[in-house]
Amino acid sequence: MEKNEDQQQQQQEEEQVVNPWEVSAKDGGKIDYDKLIDKFGCQRLDQSFVDRVQRLTSRPPHVFLRRGVFFAHRDFNEILDAYERGEKFYLYTGRGPSSEALHLGHLIPFMFTKYLQDAFKVPLVIQLTDDEKCMWKNLSVEESQRLARENAKDIIACGFDISKTFIFSDFDYVGGAFYKNMVKVAKCVTYNKVVGIFGFTGEDHIGKVSFPPVQAVPSFPSSFPHLFSGKDDLRCLIPCAIDQDPYFRMTRDVAPRIGYHKPALIESLFFPALQGETGKMSASDPNSAIYVTDSAKDIKYKVNKHAFSGGQESIEKHRRCGANLEVDIPVKYLNFFLEDDAELEHIKKEYGAGRMLTGEVKKRLIEVLTELVERHRRARAAVTDEMVDAFMAVRTLPNMFD
Secondary structure, eight states: OHHHHHHHHHHHHHHOEEETTEEEOGGGOOOOHHHHHHHHTOEEOOHHHHHHHHHHHTSOOOHHHHTTSEEEEESHHHHHHHHHTTOOEEEEEEEOOOSSSOBHHHHHHHHHHHHHHHHHTOOEEEEEOHHHHHHHSOOOHHHHHHHHHHHHHHHHTTOOOTTSEEEEEHHHHOSHHHHHHHHHHHHHSOHHHHHHHHOOOTTSOHHHHHOHHHHHGGGSGGGOHHHHTTOTTOEEEEEEEGGGHHHHHHHHHHGGGGTOOOOEEEEEOOOOBTTBSSSSOOTTOGGGSOBTTOOHHHHHHHHHHHSOOOSOSSHHHHHHHOOOTTTOHHHHHHHHHOOOHHHHHHHHHHHHTTSSOHHHHHHHHHHHHHHHHHHHHHHHHTOOHHHHHHHHSOOOOTTTTO
């Protein structure tokens, strides 16, 4: 009996791969998020959390929260309990700078983190893992550093509050108290354990094996003595996509052993590729994603030509059967980016019943995405090198909890 269960588990694991470097479902299918939650051991984020966040922050919950884009968590309830008692926390998120331009999937954690920063009025640290990308993507040190600064401009363009935000790149910042915490973490994690969590093989160079502590320790306030000196008890909340979970499973396992709180996580679904829900979008295929550098013309072309439709092959059949909303990418994208709940429901109802055609849904999506990308492009154009230096300067943030 047990053997059968083991075989089933193995089969499930062969069906889909989700880790920080690869996301794929079996036979190009959809990611099964329920199986992922079971495998990773996190919890579903239900409506009670959405209601509680609204009550505690006195502002409407973000569209990503109320529509289940951020769908899983670890100990988010403990963060909210502490906040309700009047205790503060800090946010930590990051970006691996492997490409010049970000696509919409990259923006999702930052858009949501900005909402959390504004709603809870808390400080934020953003890690740019230029060292990781140098090791995984075969980029030179200098190119990784250049991309980190370019990506920082896109991150700043999301509207973060400079009086509450510290952005750092690993090549520049790692050392001192941060490095001491890395060594403490490294001593607690055996080679077998790290192979079990991340799937490293004998062919991987030792840089990869030694990297996980670098992403772990921003979860600990003492890694930032210029910000949190004497606040070793401060809790940390990490908004991220669920493929980053393995790093923080490791971190949460180690934290109590070295005298820190386990970091809490709030985790998102993957933003699907234009061609359909086969995991994450690929930076290597420009037609699989909408980039923040795309022109209005690019967006129109990509949505019309490449966005997978759940509409029927003929108008007659579509009017009769309606669209398959389960596989329709334009509807899924609107679910992320169309603010108006009533309009979204109307589109789903009419399109699902066949009264609305694919072309009409795509037209609305093109409007929504063009406005979003245009707004981002204007904001990014206003970000100067001096602003990047200011966000990345090691400095105190005296008003970070105001």
